[in-house]
Amino acid sequence: MSVHKSEIKKITTHQLQEMKNRGEKIAMLTAYDYSMAKIIDGAGIDIILVGDSASNVMAGNETTLPITLDQMIYHGSSVVKAVNRALVVVDLPFGSYQGSSVEALRSAIRIMKEAGAHAVKLEGGSEVKDSVERILTAGIPVMGHLGLTPQSIYKFGTYSVRAKEEAEAKKLLEDAILLQECGCFALVLEKIPATLAKQVASALHIPVIGIGAGPDVDGQVLVMQDMLGINQDFKPRFLRRYADLHSAITNAVGQYVTDVKAKEFPNKDEMY
Numbered sequence: 001m002s003v004h005k006s007e008i009k010k011i012t013t014h015q016l017q018e019m020k021n022r023g024e025k026i027a028m029l030t031a032y033d034y035s036m037a038k039i040i041d042g043a044g045i046d047i048i049l050v051g052d053s054a055s056n057v058m059a060g061n062e063t064t065l066p067i068t069l070d071q072m073i074y075h076g077s078s079v080v081k082a083v084n085r086a087l088v089v090v091d092l093p094f095g096s097y098q099g100s101s102v103e104a105l106r107s108a109i110r111i112m113k114e115a116g117a118h119a120v121k122l123e124g125g126s127e128v129k130d131s132v133e134r135i136l137t138a139g140i141p142v143m144g145h146l147g148l149t150p151q152s153i154y155k156f157g158t159y160s161v162r163a164k165e166e167a168e169a170k171k172l173l174e175d176a177i178l179l180q181e182c183g184c185f186a187l188v189l190e191k192i193p194a195t196l197a198k199q200v201a202s203a204l205h206i207p208v209i210g211i212g213a214g215p216d217v218d219g220q221v222l223v224m225q226d227m228l229g230i231n232q233d234f235k236p237r238f239l240r241r242y243a244d245l246h247s248a249i250t251n252a253v254g255q256y257v258t259d260v261k262a263k264e265f266p267n268k269d270e271m272y
């Protein structure tokens with residue numbers, strides 16, 4: 001039996017909260033384009049993050065810093081058009097929200113209006129409190145992001161595990177509580193010790209989604225190109241590869257090249 005678009009129950013921030021309340025884990029992946037978003041939405045993903053990791057995996061930049069608000073809106077609108085069920089969260093890129101809370105709200109409004117996103121995500125704790133609060137006043141749901149925050153890579157100097165020291169762990173917990181009090185509907189914790197992530201997830205009533213943060217959080221997120229084995233260079237310990245699309249694509253393209261050169265494609269059934 002086919003399911004009509006109108007019969008599909010869309011994921012909302014309220015449903016994500018209910019999932020946490022009943023102990024159901026939340027599955028989140030990144031996507032940046034229409035075709036992939038359509039596949040993962042159909043496969044039952046709960047949240048699609050149009051991450052600023054698009055700067056790395058789509059544009060080939062070394063960091064997330066160069067991607068612009070216009071480019072995030074382009075990726076976001078491509079994803080939104082494909083999605084029937086998942087909640088679509090779009091990252092506010094570096095430089096679009098740190099200047100002032102007014103600028104942050106203006107950027108978030110552009111993402112909601114021009115991409116058709118359902119929520120925005122931004123990095124940081126007390127430093128971005130005013131921006132989070134102002135965005136929320138416009139009725140735009142906000143997801144926080146603490147731990148390894150790649151937009152601050154030049155401050156950290158490395159992509160290694162964050163908050164291993166007591167002082168940083170304490171600040172992270174305080175920031176998590178602050179973001180919840182401001183009204184964030186969920187929080188991403190990236191690359192921090194599993195024990196700290198567990199402590200944060202049990203201290204907060206909002207859903208906490210981990211990447212490299214262990215199993216005792218309310219959901220998991222991965223970058224799609226990494227978990228599908230498209231990107232072979234990135235091999236952190238937390239990454240599980242669910243497919244080897246690099247080999248699958250290489251083999252398929254190699255076979256196509258062979259067939260074209262051997263004049264075996266197209267055959268008599270593949271023409272008009």
Ligand code: KIV
Binds near residue numbers: 030091
């Ligand atoms: O941009 C991104 O892909 C992210 C995830 C790693 C959480 O922020």
